[in-house]
Amino acid sequence: MTSLSEMGQTFETDILIVGHGSAGLCAALSAKDANPKLDVMTVDKSVVGFGGKANKGGGHCSFIPEGGEEAYVEYQTRNLGDYISEEHLLRDYASNTRATIERVEGYGVQFYGKEKPFNAHPMIPWSMMTVDLDFMQVLGRQCRRKKVRHLEKVSITDLLTDGDTIVGAMGFSMLTGEVIIIKSKAVIMANGGQNWRIMRMWSSGRGDGIAAAYRAGAKMRNAEFGSFINMISADHHMVVYGAEDHLYNAKGESLTEFARPHMKDNPNLGALGGVDLGGNHALFMFWENQKGNGPIYQNKLENGFATSPIGRNLGPEIGTADPEWFRPVAHDFWHRLHEKKQTAFKNDNVMQEILPGFVGECGPLYVDRSMASNLKGLFAAGDVCACGNGATGAVPTPPGRNRGTGIMWSWFMGLRAGESAADYAGNTEFGQINEDQAEQLRADTFAPLERVGGLPVESVLNELKDVMSAIEFSGWKHEARMTKALDIVLGLKAKLNDVVAPDPHYLMSANELRSGVICAEMFYRAALERKESRGWMIREDYPERDDVNFRKNVVLQDKDGEMSVTLEDLPIETYKYHPDNAPAPVAAE
């Protein structure tokens, strides 16, 4: 038997946080606040301050003004969560957004627009500020002051267990290929959701934490809702903000106007498909294409989002934000993106071809209100569990798809997970790492590096991207097509046994591919089980919501190497909002 020290480099810490993005850094700070005596370590593939998703976007931070909490819970549950929202956690969140901001501000993060936040929602009390895109560097500096340790350029691939108790994690150095083994009392998984690497920069979630937790026996739920689809240019394949509101088919007919009556009679259909980011535009684009009315275009002269006050201040691609909203890093980031996009256009036509860009956003790791998973000592925060926590129901992560919720939820979950893990670790002894288990996991992970001849990561990855990106599979769902998609995914799963990695960097990619395949299997198995349409999950063969049979969660779990699928009852008797006490629909304007 190989001892752990012979196998690789070993570490020991009270609380290990996998992923030092927005949620992970908040979890680290929160754990230290709760119990400064505990040793806290974060580990990530990136360097502190640059990991995760939160710095590659708008930096939007929405909060619920005092007195608006219950209106938010009701709106979210009825209109987005589609009656499977875990109302208690949702209410916890609604009651804590302002306190969360104060806490993060206390860590040194600066808020922009604080004097006069946007009133950013037409239906509910909902205000928005921003942070600059270097805010994780600020959190990182605060971590160093509190003596949080960091491991960088390390890919964590598996959790180490003793029965159903977590005793540590393992992975490898991306720089040297050395095995890394970390013994810990508690692990907080905070390394993002799954985006299947389709939308390039926007696809930062590689799902390693989901896959590691699943292999260790963690419960997953709400995987079927991870199908966020954005609007992208056919020329540069980057997001075209506001295109949803100005879509036309090849006959010149307005797709947006055609879509409007189908959107649940909800008047909240402004820019970006509504503040709530409606997911159905991609389906209308798909149907038009099937009818022979494609391709789909946006009228770029009609789309004034980029130069509007909201566009300038929240996603400053063009021009300069108002003084109180000007963020130096965000300005630089968005302007560079915009300038490079301009070099890609093939012509100056007013009508520009638009495609659906599959972002995914699958985050099914189950956690309860304390951010604890079903495994002892395993907690989670951020996108990895943003669907699995159940709070926002039938939607992809970032939870609820309300604009500006991703960062706020990452902080809320991170702070709560840190406190819970500190409480657990402060009352727990170190467990014993099983050397045989560690050696088996090492062998599984390192097989692509040790294999001679086989498939490059990219060849399998490209097929995985296709099976997730095609709207006929992942967007407009149907039993026969999803069965086919699942067959393809299982074929890719078999191909993993032939994947080769020439060096530790590609070993990281091979592990990400393995994570992507597992998450794709979760997505299609869960979607096949849910024989109805609810929230963001729309089925051609079951177009109606079925509250009798499916006001439930689809739960996935590893059972002896196979993915089990079960339906889980919700404690709806403890919930306040139900389909049968819904107010009359508000007429569209």
Add this chain to the structure above:
Amino acid sequence: MNTIKYEPDLCTGCKNCYNACWLDVIRWDEEAERPIFAYPEDCVECNFCEISCSEHIIKVSPDFSKTWPETYVASTLNKEIPAPSETPANPHSHPAE
């Protein structure tokens, strides 16, 4: 694939580009104190190396001709699947409401 270039003579060796690259595209030559653009095929043009460069001497040129996954129909994967209907029902008509 994307092209990443910098001006070695103007580089101060601050390592900011290496630190900013969250995808391990940029490695660091400790001896020469200069970046190595080791895995440009994995660059996703986030531009954080450009933004973070203290001397503003890195330039990422995206390759917009890269192949893109199937968007509507997965014709490359399999054609033996039932065609979706052309006149879908309203996906959000919930009689219960």
